[in-house]
Amino acid sequence: MHEMSIALEVCRIAELQAPAAQVVRVAVEVGDLAGVEVSSLEFCLEHLLKEPPFAGATPLITRVPGDVLRVSYLDVDDDRPDD
Amino acid sequence: MWTMTVRTIEVRERVLATNDQLAQGVRQRLREAGVRTFNLVSSPGSGKTTLLERTLAALGGEIGIAVVTGDVQTQNDADRLARHTDRLVQAVITHGACHLDARQVATALDAVDLSAIQLLFVENVGNLVCPAAWDLGEDAKIVILSVTEGEDKPLKYPRMFEQARYAVLHKMDLLPYVPFEVTKAVRFARQVNPDLEFLYTSALTPNGMDEWYGFLRSQVRSFPISERKGMF
Numbered sequence: 001m002h003e004m005s006i007a008l009e010v011c012r013i014a015e016l017q018a019p020a021a022q023v024v025r026v027a028v029e030v031g032d033l034a035g036v037e038v039s040s041l042e043f044c045l046e047h048l049l050k051e052p053p054f055a056g057a058t059p060l061i062t063r064v065p066g067d068v069l070r071v072s073y074l075d076v077d078d079d080r081p082d083d
Numbered sequence: 084m085w086t087m088t089v090r091t092i093e094v095r096e097r098v099l100a101t102n103d104q105l106a107q108g109v110r111q112r113l114r115e116a117g118v119r120t121f122n123l124v125s126s127p128g129s130g131k132t133t134l135l136e137r138t139l140a141a142l143g144g145e146i147g148i149a150v151v152t153g154d155v156q157t158q159n160d161a162d163r164l165a166r167h168t169d170r171l172v173q174a175v176i177t178h179g180a181c182h183l184d185a186r187q188v189a190t191a192l193d194a195v196d197l198s199a200i201q202l203l204f205v206e207n208v209g210n211l212v213c214p215a216a217w218d219l220g221e222d223a224k225i226v227i228l229s230v231t232e233g234e235d236k237p238l239k240y241p242r243m244f245e246q247a248r249y250a251v252l253h254k255m256d257l258l259p260y261v262p263f264e265v266t267k268a269v270r271f272a273r274q275v276n277p278d279l280e281f282l283y284t285s286a287l288t289p290n291g292m293d294e295w296y297g298f299l300r301s302q303v304r305s306f307p308i309s310e311r312k313g314m315f
Contacts, residue, residue, distance in 0.1 A: 002181050002213035009098050017092050024089055028098070035216050035242045071094045078090065 003037055007044035010071055011054070018076045020053035025075035027060045031068035038063065102217055105185035109192065109220025116197035119302050120205065122219050124243060125227035126236070127209030130253045132160045133286040134227065134295075135204060139167035142296055146303055147200035151175060151191045153183040153208045160206060182213035185220055201303045211240035222302075223248040228272075230254050230263040237272040244275045249282065251295070256285035 014026050026049060030036050038061050045059035062072070097103070113120050123131050132152075139148055148168065152160040153175045161174035173191040175183060188205060195203075205221060207214045215224075226247035228236055231254055237244040244250070250272055252265065265283075272279050282298055284291040 002216060005180060005182075005184070005213075006098055009101070012101075013094065013096050013098065017094055033242070035212070068097075069099060070097045073094055074092045075089045076092055077088075080090070 003040040004044045006036060006041055006069070007048055010045060010059075011048050013071045014057075014074055015053065017074055019078070021055040022076045022078045023049075023054060023057040023074050024077050025058050025060055027062065027072045027074070029062050029064045029068050029070050029072045031064050031066040033067040034069040035067075036069060099216065099218075102185045105189055106218035106220040109185055109189050110222075112189075112192065113197070113203065113220060113222075116200075117306060118197055118200055118203050119306055120203040120221045121249075121302075122205045122207055122214070122221035122224045123227060124207045124211070124214045124224055124247065125209060125229075126211050126232060129209070129227045129229040129232065130286055131206050131209070131227055132163055134251070134253060134284065135164055135206060136167050137286045137292060138204075138295070138299070139164060141292070142202075142299060143168050146202050146299070148202045148204070149173070149195045149200045150204045150206060151183075151188060151195075152206040153177055153187070155179060155181070155208060177208060181208055181210050182217050183207050183219060184217050188219045201306075202299065211236065211243045215240075215243040215246050225249045225251060227251045227253050228268065230258050230265075231261055232263075234264055234268040235271055237268070237275050241275045244272050244279065247276065247279060249280050249298075251282045251284055253284050253286070255283050255290055256288045 010026060010028055014023055030038055042059055042061055049057040049059060125131055135150060142148060150164050150172045152164065152172065154160055155177050158174035158176060161172045164172045173194050175187045175191050183205065205219055224247040226243055228250060230252065269281060282295055284295050
């Protein structure tokens with residue numbers, strides 16, 4: 001039920017780390033005891049990451065043990081050459 | 084020639100870190116003001132507001148009590164409670180959100196004179212799922228379970244019962260009319276949280292209310308002396 005609040009917070013954290021339009025993937029770890037319904041969180045994130053300021057990033061949710069609930073990493077395509 | 088690639092940024096930030104920081108700020112503010120704080124959680128209709136109405140009427144003269152109520156819509160609960168106290172009852176309308184968060188409580192407290200109170204209740208949104216995830220800066224969560232609900236609520240909503248330090252078994256006056264087994268409910272709750280302490284109340288009859296009032300008095304008194312304000 002509170003997955004939308006969680007998803008909004010995930011997006012806020014992502015926006016602080018990189019220009020939102022360049023984010024292509026948002027990886028989130030969800031513990032089995034975190035009290036979060038993964039399919040619902042995924043649904044909310046898919047929706048939010050399609051809308052500005054994002055430009056079609058995809059969520060990647062990984063289940064982990066314990067009550068962890070964190071943004072683990074972002075993939076960003078910033079047009080920078082690989083070095 | 085070079086290729087475009089995707090960079091990975093390590094984040095490793097807890098999703099609720101901001102809420103938890105805000106909750107810590109609320110906790111510190113309340114501690115410094117010598118205010119004991121309970122976060123009341125339950126399903127809708129368990130009797131939170133009626134229990135608080137009775138409590139304000141009975142103890143309002145000897146203990147400074149304030150209430151922050153959370154509801155999805157309406158400030159009906161705040162209006163009901165305000166009739167029983169001169170002190171501020173602050174309503175938070177969540178507009179659809181299923182829980183209160185620490186920022187809402189911090190904002191609500193700006194309107195409360197903390198120096199005039201020793202006890203604060205946060206009456207959370209009626210919901211046994213989501214409020215378990217949000218620390219509001221309380222000293223303890225009190226989960227209220229009424230005897231018109233199922234005894235297996237603690238097994239169905241384990242996180243809430245695991246997070247609570249106290250459980251109030253409420254509407255005890257209805258026990259003769261409903262197929263509710265108290266021992267079963269207590270057993271289920273202790274399966275989830277062996278340390279859970281039970282109180283038994285019914286707000287429409289005097290049964291158990293003295294124990295509840297005694298519990299609250301002792302909670303206010305047991306605040307460390309340096310942080311406690313005069314009472315009685």
